[in-house]
Amino acid sequence: MIHLPDPFPAFDWSSANTFSANALDRCSNLRTDPSFVARSFEDPRARLMLFYGDRVLVTDGDPPRPYLTGDALDAAADAATASIFLGVDPDGVPWFAADVIEAPSPALVASLVDLRTLALEGRAEPSVFGPAAQARAMLFWHHRNRFCGACGHPTELAAAGYQRNCPACGTQHFPRTDPVVIMLIADGDRALLGRQARFTPNMYTCLAGFMEPGETVEDAVRREVAEESGIRVGAIRYLASQPWPFPSNLMLGCLGEALSADITIDHNELEDCRWFDRDEVRAMLAGDHPAGLMTPMRIAIARSLIGAWVAG
Protein backbone atom coordinates (compact mmCIF):
# COMPACT_ATOMS: atom_id res chain seq x y z
CA MET A 1 0.00 0.00 0.00
CA ILE A 2 1.36 3.36 -1.05
CA HIS A 3 0.62 6.38 1.13
CA LEU A 4 0.93 9.42 -1.04
CA PRO A 5 2.56 12.45 0.52
CA ASP A 6 0.59 15.66 0.97
CA PRO A 7 1.16 18.48 -1.52
CA PHE A 8 3.72 21.20 -0.87
CA PRO A 9 2.66 23.83 1.66
CA ALA A 10 1.60 27.12 0.11
CA PHE A 11 3.55 29.07 2.70
CA ASP A 12 6.83 28.62 4.58
CA TRP A 13 5.49 28.96 8.13
CA SER A 14 9.03 28.80 9.48
CA SER A 15 9.99 32.04 7.77
CA ALA A 16 7.44 34.00 9.79
CA ASN A 17 8.95 33.13 13.18
CA THR A 18 11.18 35.52 15.12
CA PHE A 19 14.88 34.51 14.84
CA SER A 20 14.07 32.57 11.64
CA ALA A 21 14.85 35.07 8.91
CA ASN A 22 18.59 34.99 8.31
CA ALA A 23 19.76 36.50 5.03
CA LEU A 24 23.46 35.84 5.62
CA ASP A 25 25.38 33.73 3.12
CA ARG A 26 27.44 31.60 5.52
CA CYS A 27 30.10 30.99 2.81
CA SER A 28 30.86 27.64 4.42
CA ASN A 29 33.39 26.66 1.73
CA LEU A 30 35.44 29.80 2.53
CA ARG A 31 35.57 29.41 6.32
CA THR A 32 38.77 27.43 6.21
CA ASP A 33 40.51 30.15 4.17
CA PRO A 34 42.16 32.45 6.77
CA SER A 35 42.85 35.16 4.19
CA PHE A 36 39.16 35.35 3.23
CA VAL A 37 38.14 35.64 6.87
CA ALA A 38 40.84 38.24 7.66
CA ARG A 39 39.97 40.27 4.56
CA SER A 40 36.29 40.20 5.54
CA PHE A 41 37.12 41.43 9.04
CA GLU A 42 39.12 44.31 7.56
CA ASP A 43 36.13 45.41 5.47
CA PRO A 44 35.25 48.92 6.75
CA ARG A 45 31.54 47.98 6.62
CA ALA A 46 32.04 44.83 8.78
CA ARG A 47 29.65 44.33 11.70
CA LEU A 48 30.49 42.68 15.01
CA MET A 49 27.86 41.39 17.45
CA LEU A 50 29.45 41.54 20.90
CA PHE A 51 27.97 39.27 23.59
CA TYR A 52 28.48 38.92 27.32
CA GLY A 53 26.77 35.69 28.31
CA ASP A 54 23.22 35.78 26.92
CA ARG A 55 23.21 39.53 26.37
CA VAL A 56 24.30 41.50 23.33
CA LEU A 57 25.73 45.01 23.21
CA VAL A 58 23.15 47.37 21.70
CA THR A 59 24.17 50.80 20.48
CA ASP A 60 21.89 53.80 20.91
CA GLY A 61 20.00 55.01 17.91
CA ASP A 62 16.77 54.49 16.06
CA PRO A 63 16.55 51.65 15.41
CA PRO A 64 18.88 50.36 18.14
CA ARG A 65 21.61 48.20 16.60
CA PRO A 66 22.94 45.00 18.25
CA TYR A 67 26.28 45.27 16.46
CA LEU A 68 29.36 47.48 16.24
CA THR A 69 31.07 48.93 13.17
CA GLY A 70 34.16 51.00 12.39
CA ASP A 71 36.25 52.28 15.31
CA ALA A 72 33.89 50.79 17.90
CA LEU A 73 34.34 47.40 16.24
CA ASP A 74 38.13 47.72 16.30
CA ALA A 75 38.15 48.68 19.99
CA ALA A 76 35.80 45.84 20.93
CA ALA A 77 37.69 43.27 18.87
CA ASP A 78 40.82 43.90 20.93
CA ALA A 79 38.99 43.06 24.17
CA ALA A 80 36.97 40.11 22.83
CA THR A 81 37.85 36.49 22.26
CA ALA A 82 38.59 35.32 18.73
CA SER A 83 35.67 36.28 16.55
CA ILE A 84 33.31 33.99 14.69
CA PHE A 85 32.41 34.59 11.07
CA LEU A 86 28.62 34.62 10.66
CA GLY A 87 28.38 35.33 6.94
CA VAL A 88 27.91 38.02 4.31
CA ASP A 89 24.61 39.86 3.98
CA PRO A 90 22.86 40.68 0.65
CA ASP A 91 24.69 44.05 0.54
CA GLY A 92 28.05 42.27 0.74
CA VAL A 93 28.66 43.29 4.36
CA PRO A 94 30.47 40.66 6.49
CA TRP A 95 29.04 39.91 9.95
CA PHE A 96 31.02 38.59 12.92
CA ALA A 97 30.31 37.69 16.55
CA ALA A 98 32.51 37.60 19.63
CA ASP A 99 32.04 37.51 23.35
CA VAL A 100 33.54 39.25 26.33
CA ILE A 101 34.84 36.64 28.76
CA GLU A 102 36.27 38.97 31.40
CA ALA A 103 34.05 41.22 33.51
CA PRO A 104 32.85 44.07 31.29
CA SER A 105 33.00 47.73 32.30
CA PRO A 106 29.89 49.33 33.89
CA ALA A 107 29.43 51.40 30.72
CA LEU A 108 29.36 48.23 28.63
CA VAL A 109 26.98 46.47 31.04
CA ALA A 110 24.53 49.37 30.75
CA SER A 111 24.28 48.73 27.01
CA LEU A 112 23.74 44.96 27.21
CA VAL A 113 20.27 43.61 26.31
CA ASP A 114 19.19 39.96 26.28
CA LEU A 115 17.80 38.69 22.97
CA ARG A 116 14.34 38.00 24.37
CA THR A 117 13.95 41.59 25.53
CA LEU A 118 15.37 42.92 22.28
CA ALA A 119 12.85 40.87 20.28
CA LEU A 120 9.89 41.75 22.50
CA GLU A 121 10.69 45.47 22.38
CA GLY A 122 10.31 45.30 18.62
CA ARG A 123 12.52 48.32 17.95
CA ALA A 124 15.50 46.64 16.27
CA GLU A 125 15.37 45.83 12.54
CA PRO A 126 13.89 42.34 11.92
CA SER A 127 16.97 41.38 9.88
CA VAL A 128 19.23 41.30 12.95
CA PHE A 129 17.45 38.52 14.87
CA GLY A 130 18.47 35.61 12.66
CA PRO A 131 22.17 36.50 12.82
CA ALA A 132 21.82 37.21 16.57
CA ALA A 133 20.36 33.73 17.14
CA GLN A 134 23.17 32.20 15.09
CA ALA A 135 25.76 34.19 17.09
CA ARG A 136 24.36 33.34 20.51
CA ALA A 137 24.18 29.59 19.76
CA MET A 138 27.72 29.57 18.37
CA LEU A 139 29.21 31.51 21.30
CA PHE A 140 27.49 29.31 23.88
CA TRP A 141 28.90 26.25 22.13
CA HIS A 142 32.41 27.73 22.22
CA HIS A 143 32.03 28.50 25.90
CA ARG A 144 31.02 24.87 26.55
CA ASN A 145 33.80 23.37 24.43
CA ARG A 146 36.94 25.18 25.49
CA PHE A 147 38.27 21.82 26.67
CA CYS A 148 38.09 18.50 24.85
CA GLY A 149 35.33 16.29 26.26
CA ALA A 150 37.20 13.18 25.13
CA CYS A 151 40.53 13.93 26.87
CA GLY A 152 40.28 17.18 28.87
CA HIS A 153 42.95 19.11 26.91
CA PRO A 154 42.27 22.75 25.86
CA THR A 155 40.77 22.93 22.34
CA GLU A 156 41.59 25.40 19.56
CA LEU A 157 39.16 27.37 17.40
CA ALA A 158 39.21 26.52 13.68
CA ALA A 159 37.21 27.14 10.48
CA ALA A 160 36.36 30.72 11.46
CA GLY A 161 34.57 29.43 14.55
CA TYR A 162 32.70 26.44 13.09
CA GLN A 163 35.06 23.87 14.55
CA ARG A 164 37.20 23.31 17.65
CA ASN A 165 40.08 20.86 17.44
CA CYS A 166 41.94 19.04 20.18
CA PRO A 167 45.70 19.20 19.59
CA ALA A 168 46.26 16.38 22.14
CA CYS A 169 43.93 13.58 20.95
CA GLY A 170 42.94 14.93 17.54
CA THR A 171 39.18 14.98 18.19
CA GLN A 172 37.26 17.48 16.06
CA HIS A 173 34.27 19.19 17.69
CA PHE A 174 31.41 20.78 15.74
CA PRO A 175 28.67 23.26 16.77
CA ARG A 176 25.69 21.82 18.56
CA THR A 177 21.98 22.37 17.90
CA ASP A 178 19.43 20.80 20.25
CA PRO A 179 16.16 19.71 18.61
CA VAL A 180 13.05 20.37 20.72
CA VAL A 181 9.54 19.22 19.81
CA ILE A 182 6.71 21.66 20.55
CA MET A 183 3.14 20.65 19.74
CA LEU A 184 -0.44 21.78 19.63
CA ILE A 185 -2.46 18.66 20.47
CA ALA A 186 -6.12 18.83 19.44
CA ASP A 187 -9.13 16.71 20.33
CA GLY A 188 -11.69 17.89 17.80
CA ASP A 189 -12.56 21.43 18.80
CA ARG A 190 -10.38 21.61 21.91
CA ALA A 191 -6.65 22.11 22.36
CA LEU A 192 -4.32 20.83 25.07
CA LEU A 193 -2.37 23.65 26.71
CA GLY A 194 -0.35 23.69 29.91
CA ARG A 195 1.74 25.93 32.08
CA GLN A 196 4.85 25.63 34.22
CA ALA A 197 4.94 27.29 37.62
CA ARG A 198 7.74 29.63 36.44
CA PHE A 199 5.63 31.08 33.56
CA THR A 200 3.95 34.49 33.57
CA PRO A 201 0.72 34.14 35.59
CA ASN A 202 -2.32 33.09 33.50
CA MET A 203 -0.19 32.16 30.47
CA TYR A 204 -0.90 28.77 28.88
CA THR A 205 1.07 27.34 25.98
CA CYS A 206 1.92 24.24 23.95
CA LEU A 207 3.68 21.29 25.56
CA ALA A 208 7.33 20.89 24.55
CA GLY A 209 10.47 18.96 25.37
CA PHE A 210 13.96 18.06 24.20
CA MET A 211 14.25 15.21 21.74
CA GLU A 212 16.29 12.27 22.98
CA PRO A 213 18.80 10.09 21.11
CA GLY A 214 17.14 7.35 19.09
CA GLU A 215 13.67 8.69 18.41
CA THR A 216 11.78 10.22 15.50
CA VAL A 217 10.15 13.66 15.68
CA GLU A 218 6.75 11.98 15.85
CA ASP A 219 7.74 9.61 18.66
CA ALA A 220 9.27 12.49 20.61
CA VAL A 221 5.93 14.35 20.35
CA ARG A 222 4.06 11.25 21.57
CA ARG A 223 6.50 10.61 24.43
CA GLU A 224 6.55 14.20 25.72
CA VAL A 225 2.76 14.57 25.62
CA ALA A 226 2.29 11.20 27.34
CA GLU A 227 4.85 12.05 30.03
CA GLU A 228 3.51 15.50 30.81
CA SER A 229 -0.25 15.04 30.37
CA GLY A 230 -0.99 11.31 30.01
CA ILE A 231 -2.69 12.04 26.66
CA ARG A 232 -2.03 9.58 23.82
CA VAL A 233 -1.32 11.14 20.39
CA GLY A 234 -2.00 9.62 16.95
CA ALA A 235 -1.40 11.48 13.68
CA ILE A 236 1.16 14.28 13.76
CA ARG A 237 1.97 17.00 11.25
CA TYR A 238 5.11 19.11 11.22
CA LEU A 239 4.22 22.75 10.65
CA ALA A 240 7.29 24.92 11.13
CA SER A 241 10.67 25.25 12.82
CA GLN A 242 12.42 28.08 14.61
CA PRO A 243 15.94 28.67 15.92
CA TRP A 244 15.48 29.49 19.61
CA PRO A 245 18.71 30.93 20.99
CA PHE A 246 18.16 30.18 24.70
CA PRO A 247 20.80 29.01 24.18
CA SER A 248 20.87 26.81 21.06
CA ASN A 249 17.59 25.03 20.42
CA LEU A 250 15.85 24.13 17.19
CA MET A 251 12.11 24.21 17.82
CA LEU A 252 10.21 21.67 15.67
CA GLY A 253 6.59 22.83 15.73
CA CYS A 254 3.91 20.15 15.18
CA LEU A 255 0.16 19.68 15.30
CA GLY A 256 -1.10 16.38 16.72
CA GLU A 257 -4.41 14.50 17.12
CA ALA A 258 -5.32 13.26 20.59
CA LEU A 259 -6.38 9.62 20.96
CA SER A 260 -7.49 10.00 24.58
CA ALA A 261 -9.14 12.69 26.71
CA ASP A 262 -8.31 12.14 30.40
CA ILE A 263 -5.39 14.28 31.56
CA THR A 264 -2.89 13.11 34.20
CA ILE A 265 -0.59 16.03 34.97
CA ASP A 266 3.09 15.41 35.71
CA HIS A 267 3.45 17.96 38.49
CA ASN A 268 7.24 17.80 38.28
CA GLU A 269 6.92 19.45 34.87
CA LEU A 270 3.62 21.32 34.83
CA GLU A 271 1.59 23.37 37.26
CA ASP A 272 -1.55 22.92 35.18
CA CYS A 273 -2.71 21.34 31.92
CA ARG A 274 -6.22 21.52 30.44
CA TRP A 275 -8.38 21.26 27.37
CA PHE A 276 -9.44 24.66 26.01
CA ASP A 277 -12.33 25.20 23.58
CA ARG A 278 -11.49 26.94 20.33
CA ASP A 279 -13.52 30.03 21.31
CA GLU A 280 -11.64 30.29 24.59
CA VAL A 281 -8.28 30.02 22.81
CA ARG A 282 -9.41 32.67 20.33
CA ALA A 283 -10.18 34.99 23.24
CA MET A 284 -6.79 34.22 24.82
CA LEU A 285 -5.07 35.08 21.52
CA ALA A 286 -7.07 38.30 21.19
CA GLY A 287 -6.30 39.32 24.76
CA ASP A 288 -9.96 39.50 25.87
CA HIS A 289 -10.35 36.26 27.82
CA PRO A 290 -12.82 36.90 30.69
CA ALA A 291 -10.50 35.36 33.32
CA GLY A 292 -7.41 37.04 31.85
CA LEU A 293 -5.85 33.83 30.48
CA MET A 294 -3.22 34.38 27.81
CA THR A 295 -1.26 32.67 25.04
CA PRO A 296 2.53 33.11 24.87
CA MET A 297 4.37 36.14 23.59
CA ARG A 298 4.43 36.75 19.84
CA ILE A 299 8.07 35.75 19.43
CA ALA A 300 7.38 32.12 20.47
CA ILE A 301 6.58 29.46 17.84
CA ALA A 302 3.86 28.21 20.22
CA ARG A 303 1.92 31.33 19.30
CA SER A 304 2.10 30.37 15.60
CA LEU A 305 0.95 26.83 16.34
CA ILE A 306 -1.97 28.06 18.41
CA GLY A 307 -2.86 30.63 15.74
CA ALA A 308 -2.73 27.99 13.00
CA TRP A 309 -5.05 25.72 14.95
CA VAL A 310 -7.55 28.48 15.74
CA ALA A 311 -7.58 29.53 12.08
CA GLY A 312 -7.74 26.00 10.69
Add this chain to the structure above:
Amino acid sequence: MIHLPDPFPAFDWSSANTFSANALDRCSNLRTDPSFVARSFEDPRARLMLFYGDRVLVTDGDPPRPYLTGDALDAAADAATASIFLGVDPDGVPWFAADVIEAPSPALVASLVDLRTLALEGRAEPSVFGPAAQARAMLFWHHRNRFCGACGHPTELAAAGYQRNCPACGTQHFPRTDPVVIMLIADGDRALLGRQARFTPNMYTCLAGFMEPGETVEDAVRREVAEESGIRVGAIRYLASQPWPFPSNLMLGCLGEALSADITIDHNELEDCRWFDRDEVRAMLAGDHPAGLMTPMRIAIARSLIGAWVAG
Protein backbone atom coordinates in the same frame (compact mmCIF):
# COMPACT_ATOMS: atom_id res chain seq x y z
CA MET B 1 -3.73 36.65 5.06
CA ILE B 2 -4.15 33.28 6.74
CA HIS B 3 -2.41 30.27 5.21
CA LEU B 4 -4.28 27.20 6.36
CA PRO B 5 -2.16 24.22 7.30
CA ASP B 6 -2.45 20.97 5.36
CA PRO B 7 -4.49 18.14 6.86
CA PHE B 8 -2.87 15.48 9.00
CA PRO B 9 -0.89 12.87 7.09
CA ALA B 10 -2.68 9.53 6.75
CA PHE B 11 0.49 7.65 7.60
CA ASP B 12 3.47 8.18 9.91
CA TRP B 13 6.24 7.86 7.33
CA SER B 14 8.84 8.09 10.09
CA SER B 15 7.67 4.85 11.65
CA ALA B 16 8.61 2.86 8.55
CA ASN B 17 12.29 3.78 8.66
CA THR B 18 14.97 1.44 10.02
CA PHE B 19 16.10 2.49 13.53
CA SER B 20 12.80 4.40 13.98
CA ALA B 21 10.60 1.86 15.77
CA ASN B 22 11.46 2.00 19.46
CA ALA B 23 8.88 0.46 21.78
CA LEU B 24 10.82 1.20 24.99
CA ASP B 25 9.20 3.32 27.69
CA ARG B 26 12.16 5.50 28.69
CA CYS B 27 10.64 6.11 32.16
CA SER B 28 12.37 9.49 32.22
CA ASN B 29 10.82 10.46 35.55
CA LEU B 30 12.39 7.38 37.20
CA ARG B 31 15.93 7.79 35.88
CA THR B 32 17.03 9.82 38.86
CA ASP B 33 15.83 7.10 41.27
CA PRO B 34 18.89 4.85 41.84
CA SER B 35 16.81 2.12 43.49
CA PHE B 36 14.53 1.88 40.42
CA VAL B 37 17.53 1.61 38.12
CA ALA B 38 19.32 -0.95 40.34
CA ARG B 39 16.14 -3.03 40.71
CA SER B 40 15.66 -2.99 36.93
CA PHE B 41 19.23 -4.15 36.39
CA GLU B 42 18.68 -7.04 38.83
CA ASP B 43 15.62 -8.19 36.86
CA PRO B 44 16.52 -11.71 35.60
CA ARG B 45 14.99 -10.82 32.20
CA ALA B 46 17.11 -7.64 31.83
CA ARG B 47 18.91 -7.15 28.51
CA LEU B 48 22.28 -5.44 28.02
CA MET B 49 23.53 -4.16 24.65
CA LEU B 50 27.31 -4.25 24.81
CA PHE B 51 29.21 -1.98 22.39
CA TYR B 52 32.83 -1.59 21.45
CA GLY B 53 33.06 1.63 19.47
CA ASP B 54 30.45 1.48 16.73
CA ARG B 55 30.00 -2.29 16.94
CA VAL B 56 27.61 -4.27 19.12
CA LEU B 57 28.10 -7.76 20.53
CA VAL B 58 25.75 -10.16 18.73
CA THR B 59 25.07 -13.61 20.19
CA ASP B 60 24.63 -16.62 17.93
CA GLY B 61 21.16 -17.88 17.32
CA ASP B 62 18.23 -17.43 15.03
CA PRO B 63 17.49 -14.59 15.04
CA PRO B 64 20.88 -13.26 16.17
CA ARG B 65 20.47 -11.07 19.26
CA PRO B 66 22.44 -7.84 19.83
CA TYR B 67 22.06 -8.10 23.60
CA LEU B 68 23.05 -10.25 26.56
CA THR B 69 20.87 -11.70 29.31
CA GLY B 70 21.35 -13.74 32.50
CA ASP B 71 24.87 -14.95 33.32
CA ALA B 72 26.36 -13.46 30.14
CA LEU B 73 24.93 -10.09 31.15
CA ASP B 74 26.43 -10.34 34.64
CA ALA B 75 29.86 -11.27 33.28
CA ALA B 76 29.80 -8.45 30.72
CA ALA B 77 28.57 -5.87 33.23
CA ASP B 78 31.68 -6.44 35.35
CA ALA B 79 33.97 -5.61 32.43
CA ALA B 80 31.95 -2.70 31.04
CA THR B 81 31.68 0.94 32.01
CA ALA B 82 28.68 2.08 34.03
CA SER B 83 25.55 1.04 32.18
CA ILE B 84 22.92 3.28 30.67
CA PHE B 85 19.22 2.63 31.20
CA LEU B 86 17.41 2.55 27.85
CA GLY B 87 13.89 1.80 29.03
CA VAL B 88 11.33 -0.92 29.62
CA ASP B 89 9.80 -2.83 26.71
CA PRO B 90 6.08 -3.71 26.34
CA ASP B 91 6.71 -7.05 28.12
CA GLY B 92 8.14 -5.23 31.14
CA VAL B 93 11.73 -6.19 30.35
CA PRO B 94 14.33 -3.51 31.19
CA TRP B 95 17.01 -2.73 28.57
CA PHE B 96 20.48 -1.35 29.26
CA ALA B 97 23.55 -0.45 27.22
CA ALA B 98 27.24 -0.30 28.10
CA ASP B 99 30.50 -0.16 26.25
CA VAL B 100 33.86 -1.83 26.52
CA ILE B 101 36.55 0.82 26.75
CA GLU B 102 39.57 -1.45 27.13
CA ALA B 103 40.73 -3.73 24.30
CA PRO B 104 38.25 -6.61 24.05
CA SER B 105 39.30 -10.26 23.84
CA PRO B 106 39.62 -11.89 20.38
CA ALA B 107 36.55 -13.99 21.16
CA LEU B 108 34.54 -10.84 21.86
CA VAL B 109 35.84 -9.11 18.74
CA ALA B 110 34.69 -12.06 16.62
CA SER B 111 31.12 -11.45 17.79
CA LEU B 112 31.04 -7.69 17.17
CA VAL B 113 28.89 -6.40 14.29
CA ASP B 114 28.40 -2.78 13.27
CA LEU B 115 24.79 -1.56 13.23
CA ARG B 116 24.76 -0.90 9.49
CA THR B 117 25.74 -4.49 8.71
CA LEU B 118 23.28 -5.83 11.27
CA ALA B 119 20.46 -3.83 9.68
CA LEU B 120 21.40 -4.73 6.10
CA GLU B 121 21.66 -8.45 6.92
CA GLY B 122 18.02 -8.32 8.00
CA ARG B 123 18.29 -11.32 10.32
CA ALA B 124 17.83 -9.60 13.71
CA GLU B 125 14.33 -8.83 14.98
CA PRO B 126 13.13 -5.38 13.81
CA SER B 127 12.39 -4.39 17.42
CA VAL B 128 16.08 -4.24 18.35
CA PHE B 129 17.15 -1.47 15.96
CA GLY B 130 15.44 1.44 17.71
CA PRO B 131 17.01 0.60 21.09
CA ALA B 132 20.35 -0.07 19.35
CA ALA B 133 20.28 3.39 17.75
CA GLN B 134 19.43 4.94 21.11
CA ALA B 135 22.28 3.00 22.77
CA ARG B 136 24.90 3.88 20.17
CA ALA B 137 24.08 7.61 20.25
CA MET B 138 24.14 7.67 24.06
CA LEU B 139 27.42 5.77 24.36
CA PHE B 140 29.14 7.98 21.77
CA TRP B 141 28.01 11.03 23.70
CA HIS B 142 29.44 9.62 26.93
CA HIS B 143 32.72 8.89 25.19
CA ARG B 144 32.88 12.49 23.97
CA ASN B 145 31.94 14.01 27.33
CA ARG B 146 34.15 12.26 29.87
CA PHE B 147 35.68 15.66 30.61
CA CYS B 148 33.88 18.96 31.10
CA GLY B 149 34.11 21.13 27.99
CA ALA B 150 33.73 24.25 30.12
CA CYS B 151 36.61 23.59 32.57
CA GLY B 152 38.41 20.34 31.60
CA HIS B 153 37.64 18.43 34.82
CA PRO B 154 36.45 14.77 34.64
CA THR B 155 32.64 14.53 34.58
CA GLU B 156 30.41 12.04 36.41
CA LEU B 157 27.53 10.02 34.99
CA ALA B 158 24.08 10.83 36.45
CA ALA B 159 20.37 10.14 35.79
CA ALA B 160 21.03 6.55 34.67
CA GLY B 161 23.17 7.86 31.84
CA TYR B 162 21.07 10.83 30.61
CA GLN B 163 23.28 13.43 32.23
CA ARG B 164 26.94 14.05 33.04
CA ASN B 165 27.81 16.55 35.75
CA CYS B 166 31.02 18.41 36.44
CA PRO B 167 31.89 18.31 40.15
CA ALA B 168 34.41 21.17 39.67
CA CYS B 169 32.39 23.92 37.94
CA GLY B 170 28.87 22.51 38.31
CA THR B 171 28.06 22.42 34.59
CA GLN B 172 25.41 19.86 33.63
CA HIS B 173 25.82 18.13 30.28
CA PHE B 174 22.97 16.47 28.37
CA PRO B 175 22.92 13.96 25.46
CA ARG B 176 23.43 15.37 22.01
CA THR B 177 21.43 14.76 18.84
CA ASP B 178 22.62 16.32 15.57
CA PRO B 179 19.85 17.34 13.16
CA VAL B 180 20.64 16.68 9.49
CA VAL B 181 18.46 17.76 6.56
CA ILE B 182 18.11 15.28 3.68
CA MET B 183 16.00 16.23 0.68
CA LEU B 184 14.56 15.04 -2.58
CA ILE B 185 14.52 18.15 -4.80
CA ALA B 186 12.20 17.93 -7.79
CA ASP B 187 11.86 20.00 -10.94
CA GLY B 188 8.56 18.76 -12.33
CA ASP B 189 9.19 15.22 -13.48
CA ARG B 190 12.90 15.09 -12.62
CA ALA B 191 14.74 14.65 -9.35
CA LEU B 192 18.11 15.99 -8.23
CA LEU B 193 20.41 13.21 -7.02
CA GLY B 194 24.12 13.23 -6.35
CA ARG B 195 26.96 11.04 -5.22
CA GLN B 196 30.10 11.41 -3.14
CA ALA B 197 33.32 9.78 -4.33
CA ARG B 198 33.31 7.47 -1.28
CA PHE B 199 29.88 5.97 -2.13
CA THR B 200 29.30 2.53 -3.64
CA PRO B 201 29.94 2.86 -7.40
CA ASN B 202 26.85 3.83 -9.44
CA MET B 203 24.82 4.77 -6.33
CA TYR B 204 23.02 8.15 -6.42
CA THR B 205 21.07 9.57 -3.51
CA CYS B 206 19.47 12.68 -1.99
CA LEU B 207 21.59 15.65 -1.00
CA ALA B 208 22.04 16.09 2.75
CA GLY B 209 23.94 18.08 5.33
CA PHE B 210 24.17 19.03 9.00
CA MET B 211 21.96 21.86 10.18
CA GLU B 212 23.83 24.84 11.57
CA PRO B 213 23.02 27.03 14.56
CA GLY B 214 20.47 29.73 13.78
CA GLU B 215 18.56 28.32 10.83
CA THR B 216 15.18 26.74 10.18
CA VAL B 217 14.78 23.28 8.64
CA GLU B 218 13.63 24.92 5.41
CA ASP B 219 16.57 27.32 5.24
CA ALA B 220 19.00 24.49 5.96
CA VAL B 221 17.52 22.58 2.98
CA ARG B 222 17.90 25.66 0.76
CA ARG B 223 21.45 26.35 1.94
CA GLU B 224 22.72 22.79 1.54
CA VAL B 225 21.21 22.37 -1.93
CA ALA B 226 22.57 25.74 -3.06
CA GLU B 227 26.04 24.94 -1.68
CA GLU B 228 26.31 21.48 -3.20
CA SER B 229 24.47 21.89 -6.51
CA GLY B 230 23.81 25.59 -7.10
CA ILE B 231 20.07 24.82 -7.41
CA ARG B 232 17.66 27.26 -5.75
CA VAL B 233 14.78 25.69 -3.78
CA GLY B 234 11.32 27.16 -3.11
CA ALA B 235 8.54 25.28 -1.31
CA ILE B 236 9.62 22.53 1.05
CA ARG B 237 7.64 19.81 2.79
CA TYR B 238 8.84 17.75 5.72
CA LEU B 239 8.01 14.08 5.15
CA ALA B 240 9.66 11.94 7.82
CA SER B 241 12.49 11.68 10.31
CA GLN B 242 14.85 8.89 11.29
CA PRO B 243 17.39 8.37 14.05
CA TRP B 244 20.66 7.57 12.25
CA PRO B 245 23.19 6.20 14.74
CA PHE B 246 26.40 6.97 12.81
CA PRO B 247 26.90 8.19 15.46
CA SER B 248 24.00 10.34 16.66
CA ASN B 249 22.15 12.07 13.84
CA LEU B 250 18.48 12.92 13.46
CA MET B 251 17.66 12.79 9.74
CA LEU B 252 14.92 15.28 8.77
CA GLY B 253 13.61 14.08 5.41
CA CYS B 254 12.06 16.71 3.11
CA LEU B 255 10.73 17.12 -0.41
CA GLY B 256 11.52 20.42 -2.15
CA GLU B 257 10.63 22.26 -5.38
CA ALA B 258 13.49 23.51 -7.54
CA LEU B 259 13.37 27.14 -8.70
CA SER B 260 16.33 26.78 -11.08
CA ALA B 261 17.70 24.09 -13.38
CA ASP B 262 21.42 24.66 -14.02
CA ILE B 263 23.62 22.59 -11.73
CA THR B 264 26.99 23.80 -10.42
CA ILE B 265 28.62 20.93 -8.56
CA ASP B 266 30.69 21.61 -5.44
CA HIS B 267 33.44 19.10 -6.13
CA ASN B 268 34.66 19.31 -2.54
CA GLU B 269 31.41 17.62 -1.53
CA LEU B 270 30.15 15.71 -4.55
CA GLU B 271 31.66 13.65 -7.33
CA ASP B 272 28.55 14.02 -9.46
CA CYS B 273 25.07 15.57 -9.30
CA ARG B 274 22.38 15.33 -12.01
CA TRP B 275 18.71 15.53 -12.86
CA PHE B 276 17.11 12.10 -13.28
CA ASP B 277 13.77 11.49 -15.05
CA ARG B 278 11.09 9.74 -13.04
CA ASP B 279 11.29 6.63 -15.26
CA GLU B 280 15.03 6.44 -14.73
CA VAL B 281 14.66 6.73 -10.95
CA ARG B 282 11.96 4.05 -11.04
CA ALA B 283 14.40 1.74 -12.82
CA MET B 284 17.13 2.57 -10.29
CA LEU B 285 14.74 1.70 -7.45
CA ALA B 286 13.72 -1.54 -9.14
CA GLY B 287 17.34 -2.53 -9.77
CA ASP B 288 16.99 -2.73 -13.56
CA HIS B 289 18.61 0.52 -14.70
CA PRO B 290 20.32 -0.15 -18.07
CA ALA B 291 23.61 1.46 -16.92
CA GLY B 292 23.46 -0.19 -13.50
CA LEU B 293 22.74 3.02 -11.58
CA MET B 294 21.25 2.48 -8.11
CA THR B 295 19.41 4.20 -5.27
CA PRO B 296 20.71 3.82 -1.70
CA MET B 297 20.23 0.80 0.53
CA ARG B 298 16.81 0.16 2.02
CA ILE B 299 17.79 1.21 5.53
CA ALA B 300 18.43 4.84 4.44
CA ILE B 301 15.66 7.47 4.69
CA ALA B 302 16.81 8.70 1.25
CA ARG B 303 15.28 5.54 -0.18
CA SER B 304 11.90 6.47 1.39
CA LEU B 305 12.10 10.01 0.01
CA ILE B 306 12.93 8.74 -3.47
CA GLY B 307 10.16 6.14 -3.25
CA ALA B 308 7.63 8.76 -2.13
CA TRP B 309 8.53 11.02 -5.03
CA VAL B 310 8.36 8.22 -7.63
CA ALA B 311 4.97 7.14 -6.25
CA GLY B 312 3.56 10.66 -5.95
